[in-house]
Amino acid sequence: MAYIVRYSAPILLPILALVGFLFFSRWSLL
């Protein structure tokens, strides 16, 4: 489990945070 979290925490989560910001914040692209 350590390996995947080692990459998902610093890489995947920020990318998904950006997706969330772009699509679901008040500045949504939708």
Next chain:
Amino acid sequence: MVLPFGLLLFLIAAAPLAAPHFWEKYYAHVAVGLGIFTASYYLVGLRETGPLVHAVREYVSFLALVGSLYVVSGGILIRVKGEAKPLTNCAFLLTGAVLANVLGTTGASMLLIRPWIRMNKYRITEFHIVFFIFVVSNVGGALTPIGDPPLFLGFLKGVPFWWPLQHCWKAWLIATLLLLLVFYVLDRRNFLRAPEQVREMETREENWSFEGLVNVPLVGLLLGGILLPFGWREALMIGAACVSWFVTPRRVHEANHFDFAPVKEVGWLFAGIFLTMIPALQVLGANTEAIGLHSSIQFFWSTGILSGVLDNAPTYLAFLAAAFGSAGLNLDTDMPLFIQQQASLLLAVSLGAVFFGALTYIGNGPNLMVKKLRTSKKCIRPTSWPTLCATRLPSCCPY
């Protein structure tokens, strides 16, 4: 009663590092023991069999799908010509992401993980496996109901088949391209560490080839069978796996290093996970009102984080029900109205469930299987000392 589930998650994460010999020998006993403890609580303490029957049916469906795809795709041998350069690897992952919407993330993962390991055999590291899980086993499958189990559940509840493609493609494209960009940077550094003569030596005899193509129609049969009712579907899947096992030439299985160890481990671990997860999901379902979710961003994050540590399919349904509740609608009857009024909430729950399934090995079915396949392929060894030095070095230094 959420404690056995938490304990099992903790052990899956920590025991292979803290007590590898114990875990290797007793993981099945621990997982099934915790599952039986939870089941006993429902049977003896609550005298309630409904949730258990539901969980066992889901487990049987899950294992039949994952196991049969594992066997059938294990009968297909794909050899890729030449060096796996960083751009080639990116193109391969992008193809896998598209294919995940046709074959499902499980089917695409099982079909492509072996060629992925083989084409990178002289420099494969954990980040190759992890990015394969990110892109092919999870994020890639966000465009159709076939792509990922949560979207299939949404389809069964009335979400139109092409709705995910029409509404998720922008997020899919952004997430996939960003992941590929990061992968390219890491892979390029890894690639440049292997001396050129080693790269040539390890790949010069490779050529494009496909064997075991008799399994291709069997994959189609499995995917068509997903739409059958429970019982028939599982029988068809097991039948297809048996046919594949007997008609595939032995040399294809040998070339794929095929064995049943990954299926066995996933089967035991998920037996425990499906049973211990019942109270965790019930607590979640009973408290969605109290959690106070209203905006899309809240649904995106909460569905996502819980999809990372629970299975993403039931988590999707729990949060979809909560989204319907927050809009004052009924999940079983009001889907067209919900899509018309709250498309953003549906998008948030869909993307959260699919994308965040990649957070851990247990977030989505194929994750653990891909990881186990990699572990069981440690028999691939460089053949000489110069190769050994040149290939172990990049493997030790993913950054």
